[in-house]
Amino acid sequence: MAEIPMRRIREGEVPFDGGTAIQEDPDRPAFRGNGPDDYVCVQCGNTLAEAMHQMQMTKKVRVRCGRCSTVNVAVTDESAEPGS
Numbered sequence: 001m002a003e004i005p006m007r008r009i010r011e012g013e014v015p016f017d018g019g020t021a022i023q024e025d026p027d028r029p030a031f032r033g034n035g036p037d038d039y040v041c042v043q044c045g046n047t048l049a050e051a052m053h054q055m056q057m058t059k060k061v062r063v064r065c066g067r068c069s070t071v072n073v074a075v076t077d078e079s080a081e082p083g084s
């Protein structure tokens with residue numbers, strides 16, 4: 001099981017099609033799957049999605065951290081910021 005940091009969503013990056021999941025309890029992941037990886041908040045390292053498959057963590061999957069309120073997105077695709 002790997003721990004994968006999500007990344008901070010950028011201003012204007014939010015597409016219209018889809019909402020942001022709110023993690024209501026910081027001690028409980030907003031999502032739980034049966035995949036190999038945990039996804040953690042880029043800001044505070046809190047677990048936001050547990051046991052997820054990479055293919056489940058598309059750009060539409062966004063989670064607002066229940067601890068620090070950072071909105072995280074998992075995908076770092078080809079349009080991700082270059083040089084970082």
Ligand SMILES: [Zn+2]
Nearest residue numbers: 041044065068
């Ligand atoms: Zn956080």
